[in-house]
Amino acid sequence: MKQYFLDLAARLDARLRDGEDYQCWLAAEASDFVRFNRSAIRQPGHVRQIYLSVTLFHGKCHAEMTMALSGRIESDRFLLDRMVAALRSQLPDLPEDPHLLRATEVHSTDHLIASRLPETVALVEEVLDAARGHDLVGILAAGPVYRGYANSFGQRNWHETTSFNLDWSLYHERDKAVKGSYAGFEWSSAAFAGKFRDAAAQLDLLQRPPMSIPPGAYRAYLTPTAMNEILGMLNWGGVSEKSLRTRQSPLCHMRDDGIRLNPAITLSENTAGGLAPAFQGDGFIKPGRVVLFDQGRLTGSLVSPRTAKEYGIGTNGADAGESMTSLDLAAGNLPMSGVLAELDTGVYISNLWYLNFSDRMNGRITGMTRFASFWVEGGEIKAPLNVMRFDDSLFRVLGENLVGLTSEREMLIDTDTYGARSTGSALLPGALVKDFVFVL
Amino acid sequence: MPDSIRSIFRSLAPAVDFCSLRLVEETSEQLTVRQDVLQPLSTTIDRGAMITVVHRGGYGYAATSDLSVAGLTNALARARRWAEAGAGRSVVDYSRIELPRPSGTYSTPPSVASMPPRRDLIDLLMRESASCRIDARVVDWQASIWSVSTSQTYLTADGADMEQQFRYLIPNLAVTASDGMDTQTRSLGGQYNGYCRQGGFEILEQAGFHGSGKRVAEQALELLAAPNCPNGTMDLLLMPEQMMLQIHESIGHPLELDRILGDERNFAGTSFVTLDMFGSYRYGSGLLNVTYDPERSEEFASYGWDDEGSKAERAWLIRDGILERPLGGAVSQARSGMQGVANARACNWNRPPIDRMANLNIEPGSSTLDDMVRSVERGVLMDTNVSWSIDDSRNKFQFGCEYGRLIENGELKGIVKNPNYRGISATFWRSLKAVGDRSTFSVMGTPFCGKGEPSQVIRVGHASPACLFGDVDVFGGA
Numbered sequence: 001m002k003q004y005f006l007d008l009a010a011r012l013d014a015r016l017r018d019g020e021d022y023q024c025w026l027a028a029e030a031s032d033f034v035r036f037n038r039s040a041i042r043q044p045g046h047v048r049q050i051y052l053s054v055t056l057f058h059g060k061c062h063a064e065m066t067m068a069l070s071g072r073i074e075s076d077r078f079l080l081d082r083m084v085a086a087l088r089s090q091l092p093d094l095p096e097d098p099h100l101l102r103a104t105e106v107h108s109t110d111h112l113i114a115s116r117l118p119e120t121v122a123l124v125e126e127v128l129d130a131a132r133g134h135d136l137v138g139i140l141a142a143g144p145v146y147r148g149y150a151n152s153f154g155q156r157n158w159h160e161t162t163s164f165n166l167d168w169s170l171y172h173e174r175d176k177a178v179k180g181s182y183a184g185f186e187w188s189s190a191a192f193a194g195k196f197r198d199a200a201a202q203l204d205l206l207q208r209p210p211m212s213i214p215p216g217a218y219r220a221y222l223t224p225t226a227m228n229e230i231l232g233m234l235n236w237g238g239v240s241e242k243s244l245r246t247r248q249s250p251l252c253h254m255r256d257d258g259i260r261l262n263p264a265i266t267l268s269e270n271t272a273g274g275l276a277p278a279f280q281g282d283g284f285i286k287p288g289r290v291v292l293f294d295q296g297r298l299t300g301s302l303v304s305p306r307t308a309k310e311y312g313i314g315t316n317g318a319d320a321g322e323s324m325t326s327l328d329l330a331a332g333n334l335p336m337s338g339v340l341a342e343l344d345t346g347v348y349i350s351n352l353w354y355l356n357f358s359d360r361m362n363g364r365i366t367g368m369t370r371f372a373s374f375w376v377e378g379g380e381i382k383a384p385l386n387v388m389r390f391d392d393s394l395f396r397v398l399g400e401n402l403v404g405l406t407s408e409r410e411m412l413i414d415t416d417t418y419g420a421r422s423t424g425s426a427l428l429p430g431a432l433v434k435d436f437v438f439v440l
Numbered sequence: 441m442p443d444s445i446r447s448i449f450r451s452l453a454p455a456v457d458f459c460s461l462r463l464v465e466e467t468s469e470q471l472t473v474r475q476d477v478l479q480p481l482s483t484t485i486d487r488g489a490m491i492t493v494v495h496r497g498g499y500g501y502a503a504t505s506d507l508s509v510a511g512l513t514n515a516l517a518r519a520r521r522w523a524e525a526g527a528g529r530s531v532v533d534y535s536r537i538e539l540p541r542p543s544g545t546y547s548t549p550p551s552v553a554s555m556p557p558r559r560d561l562i563d564l565l566m567r568e569s570a571s572c573r574i575d576a577r578v579v580d581w582q583a584s585i586w587s588v589s590t591s592q593t594y595l596t597a598d599g600a601d602m603e604q605q606f607r608y609l610i611p612n613l614a615v616t617a618s619d620g621m622d623t624q625t626r627s628l629g630g631q632y633n634g635y636c637r638q639g640g641f642e643i644l645e646q647a648g649f650h651g652s653g654k655r656v657a658e659q660a661l662e663l664l665a666a667p668n669c670p671n672g673t674m675d676l677l678l679m680p681e682q683m684m685l686q687i688h689e690s691i692g693h694p695l696e697l698d699r700i701l702g703d704e705r706n707f708a709g710t711s712f713v714t715l716d717m718f719g720s721y722r723y724g725s726g727l728l729n730v731t732y733d734p735e736r737s738e739e740f741a742s743y744g745w746d747d748e749g750s751k752a753e754r755a756w757l758i759r760d761g762i763l764e765r766p767l768g769g770a771v772s773q774a775r776s777g778m779q780g781v782a783n784a785r786a787c788n789w790n791r792p793p794i795d796r797m798a799n800l801n802i803e804p805g806s807s808t809l810d811d812m813v814r815s816v817e818r819g820v821l822m823d824t825n826v827s828w829s830i831d832d833s834r835n836k837f838q839f840g841c842e843y844g845r846l847i848e849n850g851e852l853k854g855i856v857k858n859p860n861y862r863g864i865s866a867t868f869w870r871s872l873k874a875v876g877d878r879s880t881f882s883v884m885g886t887p888f889c890g891k892g893e894p895s896q897v898i899r900v901g902h903a904s905p906a907c908l909f910g911d912v913d914v915f916g917g918a
Contacts, residue, residue, distance in 0.1 A: 037531050040530055041529050044522040047502075047790045048506065055480070062480065064481060066484040071511075072511075093558045093559045094478065139707075167706060171705060175709075246618075248580065256621065257621075356828055356829040357827055358838065358860055359858055359917035361917075367829055389836050389838060391838070417893070439862070
């Protein structure tokens, strides 16, 4: 695939006229997707897709076109020619772009993790064997993912990994389930069996009669998975410099008034420690780490090339959407083995679900508990909890009400498959909070 | 291209229980002007095919953008291998399901107004953008037109042959005003493209796009000056730009048969609705009438056949408040033994069909907007969704709107900002007190309904009148 991409770039080089430049971005994958329900196969299949986006520049005018390609250079080179011709015909309609910022310094990179996976059907066998006697539902995604960038200055960037992501739930009944995941580059039968055993053991707790609690403020433990949902709300324009400048970020209070979160909160975009490509769609190279919150203070933001040009500041290689793809929340000092004792009496929240803002500018968010969440008394799990709605402020949950973060962190690999398999990840601890507000 | 695909597919079709090919070709272009600057012009030309094989009780698919003989041969082999791998271990014996064999054509009706050249569209967006700048407190604004043209061809190895052509247009405009630490955004039809329809340039007229910049900016400033929505239990009058979201989340998703059958429990969620409820369960008050309507040609998700080849026909899902029928396509119907509708849909060539809500509408009632306002002693009118959250069984919800107005003693009063409400689906619809007549009816939708593993974002349509609910938990910001 890499040579195919380089051949595409060479074709584009050859098709330019005087005064023209180009950049291109390849997003491709060959994915097996196997969907399970009730410990049986629901929909198994394979998707092979190759999308190439080409931007043609003439001075400060530019137009972009994305096409699905076949992967065969002998026919795709003619499609490329048509793309360039179509883009060339669009340029006269377009004004100069005052916010255009180009990556003119050449930084070529190459990142390749060769496949170490067995045939997907063998993984399916293991999943079905383990699931026998249980009610398993979920999806296995596996195969190579490719990203490439090239431009007419000669920059070439390549990112190729072959990974799997098994995202599953074991159900007791109705909405009572244990959520599990197993992802990586190398499948270990022993590791999978261990994860499955742990999940199955948690099912025993779900056999107990569930309970409901009245709305109110409760001490709560949020697992790393639940914390990922909370911090994910900062990707809705929170840490975006453009959103901060246009007064739409819930963090405007922090930038303007110096409001601080708890000093335990140090949050970064950690490209070096994540799984996403280290280059972005306009060819800028991402720094290894961009610190966004340092000991509770908002010290950074994600700045795309367009925002940088518009406001006369430096870009830090953010994608156009200025959201985190390799989230990293620093660990605390609360041992994970001690969270139930520290929680004492309250709610153990395994997963949160369907978060949204109820008052964006005041950082107020709402969402639901989901899967295996429990009522805890005296440091012991007493009963599964029926789903509850929370509505609380980010500034309180991550600020004055944060009791502590766990000393261990979990690496969560994004299961998102909208349009393509995600390369995002999050490395983060769990959090103990007081007075977490449930409303329904 | 379809003719060459036809001949390749027919020549390759293997000896299996069932084999189909679904070819999707889609061209889209997005023009956006933000703060008077044309954003990068983006055009997409997508094309690919999905082969589906059912064999020995198993089901498999393979999707590819390589439409050559070699590419389709490879896809057929992969689909067959997956079908064989699933034989005897699938949720159902797929070979026993009689899948439809459709034949015919369907297309979006011809446009009343043809699309102007790109340069004229850019000029139009620039004009609307400039007209948003009415006050220094207007800090962000953008206007956009998104046009999509889609062709789908569906073939089966034993001769079914169906083609559909769609044209979509999605105009949008949003203005953000800010003063101190408060920021308010007002939009034309919602910040997530609520004005989305099939058709041509006439949709801009229908959406009130022309001249909207100044109007929407004025409303954003009005919101900035308004008090917060009050807290309390009161009447709630929802306009169509919010009703579409209310229908979508708390009727559409819970009635999807694949959720009821458990397919979505790991991701999008399950449903509080169970199979035994159909035919007897009181979903809402007697005023609630809900249809699946793929025949309303201007609505976003109208079509002739779904992606399993079932013929699309209007059907009642809830009549006089009683639940009648789920939203489930041919495979889900066979699995459940329920009569459903033609709503097995895929978002593109690279995703398999699953149960989606398509066009899901509330039928008009008999009340005028004035009638409903006059009947309210204390309440709030809310319009245009901005926030949505609901549990995985589609029961406990909390929704927020861009715009609210107080209703006191039968009269509309001042504007309120940050209006929100929460409730429980199973009881909320029973509090439906009045349903607006056709004068309050509007056709909306969304291009962004997410669901499925692997995940899919699909187009859905929701048409609704204004509706009045009693005793709702309403609240404001901060």
